[in-house]
Amino acid sequence: MRELHPDHDRVVAALTVPELAPIIDLVVWAGHDGEPAAFAANHLGSVRLEADGTHHVLSGIDPIPSEDPMAFLPYDAECAEPGPRLSTSNAYPYAAPRLLSFFSHPDRSPDLAIVHTPRHYFPDEGGHVGEHGSLDVIQSRAPLILAGPRVRRQGYAAAHARLVDVGPTMAVLAGVPEDDLVDRHGDPVDGRVLHEHLLPGEPRPVVGILWDGAHCGDLLHLAESGELPGVARLIERGVALRGGAVAQFPSVTLTNHTSILTGVGPGRHGVLGNVYFDRASGERVVPNDAATWHRSSEWLHGHVRTVFEMVADHVAPQGFPRSASIDEAIDRGADYSTMQLIRASGDARGADGLTDQLPDPHTSPFNVDPAHLEDHYFSWGVQVDDLGLQQIRQLWADPATAPRLTWWANVVTDAGHHGGGPRSAMARASLRQSDARLVAFLDHLEAIGALEEVTLVLTADHGFEGADPSVTGSWAPALDALGISYRDEGPGLIYLA
Known part of the structure; x- marks a missing residue:
């Protein structure tokens, strides 16, 4: 200090x-x-x-x-x-x-x-x-819902957690021993396993879903009102925390994506914000940009372990991905990763270089209001999330070869809340279309006979205020x-x- x-x-x-x-x-x-x-x-x-x-x-x-x-x-x-x-x-x-x-x-x-x-x-x-970005409770409150065979059916619980608890909980569910929730120096992670919401049992496949910037209170309100049937299906099979999960400070995207997927705070993992200054290098670091997202793990400290690396240490290779990271910047250690595809392309423009390969947002079956596509960020979010759904369906084409841990980040919810503010028509439209993609994935799991075998976690990286x-x-x-x-x-x- x-x-x-x-x-x-x-x-x-x-x-x-x-x-x-x-x-x-x-x-x-x-x-x-x-x-x-x-x-x-x-x-x-x-x-x-x-x-x-x-x-x-x-x-x-x-x-x-x-x-x-x-x-x-x-x-x-x-x-x-x-x-x-x-x-x-x-x-x-x-x-x-x-x-x-x-x-x-x-x-x-x-x-x-x-x-x-x-x-x-x-x-x-x-x-x-x-x-978002504040230390205050609403900008820091991300939703947290757990569902599936290893989760206690508690419905809407008057409880809260922290985002640093999410990664350790997913890791243990996927088969990482609790005593190995440590960094490479042997120091325990900052988060804890949420045992009060879990049942004992054997390791199961885990699917973690992040809706970037999803407003906790509004999400639960819409689910209870019948407007988010996918979220409601999860809650029926598990628990939704009324108090959500408290983000690390600052309550911004890259800081908290990293905290979720490492179980430690920014002082340990090194991603201090979406933009910050590094005195050692004398450089301004801007990881939260389409041109640099695929490089975000470069700023993650080497002594920190991601949940993907933890899973790799305890799940034997079997010829298919042990872990997968879809549209997630902090992907170090994942066997399959969207960011790996971007890095392999060699395009200096990063994610922008793959724009031509993204689906047409105007033909998306999930976007209801074409006027929202006039917002560039919202339109891009529709494209990215549609492609993400395609990727996770491919990874889960056969439950026998599905990853032990799958992480699926979605971005249109962040665009909707930035563009309109919480509770706005744009924000709620982004929640509804993300829910429709969730329903499509849950229906897919059910069709291949995997729904009852998978533990699902739905969360976000921060909250929002207007x-x-x-x-x-x-x-x-x-x-x-x-x-x-x-x-x-x-x-x-x-x-x-």
């Missing part, structure tokens, strides 16, 4: 003035004060956060009095107060452990991070109508006025020279 920069206090003071409160929810950092600790501040006060959940108020009032992972439940409570205006009306689950992990990387962690308010709208700097177009602005003038050299990546990750 880095020592505090000499200008640290000046920077925090400049960012925690009331004038910036509409766009800055919190300023967060970590440091040593006898023991490593996390800190948070805003215009209301500052607090030291201990890993055991203890808060020590340093000035004013505690800016994050709640860490309740079950906040804003039932779903009506979230809808009644979307995007709280004050941090004291919000909740920040596992604040200290998440921040301590994020700030523990010696080269890639920033000196401090700015947490946008839920309502901050910043399209000129990469923001959208729908946003920005307010009237809440705009930038903290750059406040930082510029200090006359110090800095980098702002994200924006919100502040590296001081």
Whole structure:
């Protein structure tokens, strides 16, 4: 953990003035004060956060009095107060452990991070109508549903987990011994196996499905309303956690894809965000881009093991893939991988180089509203997810040669929530079409006699909140006025020279 920069206090003071409160929810950092600790501040006060959940108020009032992972439940409570205006009306689950992990990387962690308010709208700097990345509970809450022969039939459970728990749970279900949930140094992973939702039994094939950016509350609400029959079929055969799974900070795509598939936080796996700075190389790293997705595993630390590598260590080769990774950037160790195909093509454009091979989104049987295809990201998501369904059907053509672990990432849900915001027509359309693909896959498993043999996991990498177009602005003038050299990546990750 880095020592505090000499200008640290000046920077925090400049960012925690009331004038910036509409766009800055919190300023967060970590440091040593006898023991490593996390800190948070805003215009209301500052607090030291201990890993055991203890808060020590340093000035004013505690800016994050709640860490309740079950906040804003039932779903009506979230809808009644979307995007709280004050941090004291919000909740920040596992604040200290998440921040301590994020700030523990010696080269890639920033000196401090700015947490946008839920309502901050910043399209000129990469923001959208729908946003994520915050430490807060709704942007951090991903859905988590488990189903199949090794899962207790609990229906809708008043419970939660963490995304770092998902990979270890899938690995054990697939046959990895629990005592081998360690990195290459022998250190245990950060996540745990969710035994309270599992039944004893022999290893089974596992299919993990990620709907990027799927909103937990809305997904469960639509499933209960009969609008997502595929999700409802899973819940009938298992459990859906009302509190979902808490993402690592920042609650962004690549950080949490990596945390899911390694079981460790960003300080250990090294993917600090969708964009960050690496002091050791002096380079700005942008893994979350069509031109670089296929290279994402290059930034993953060598001592970390992916679930694909864990499975490879314990499932003997049999002439067909032991594990498969569909449309997933963090694919290291998978016997079959979409990203391998892109790398093998040798096209420097990465995923963009395969655009001509993607299905026509206008003929997709899953997209209902052609107007949504005017959004480029949404249209691309339809193409990618249609191809993904083709790939998983091929991998599961015969249950006798199907992978022990299959991971299938979908992206149109992220596009729908960015483009329209949570609960919008576009967001719900993206959930419905993803559900239709899920139904097609479940029907396929049933047709080949494999449905009762497979354990399925449905999750996402983060949640979403809607920005307010009237809440705009930038903290750059406040930082510029200090006359110090800095980098702002994200924006919100502040590296001081």
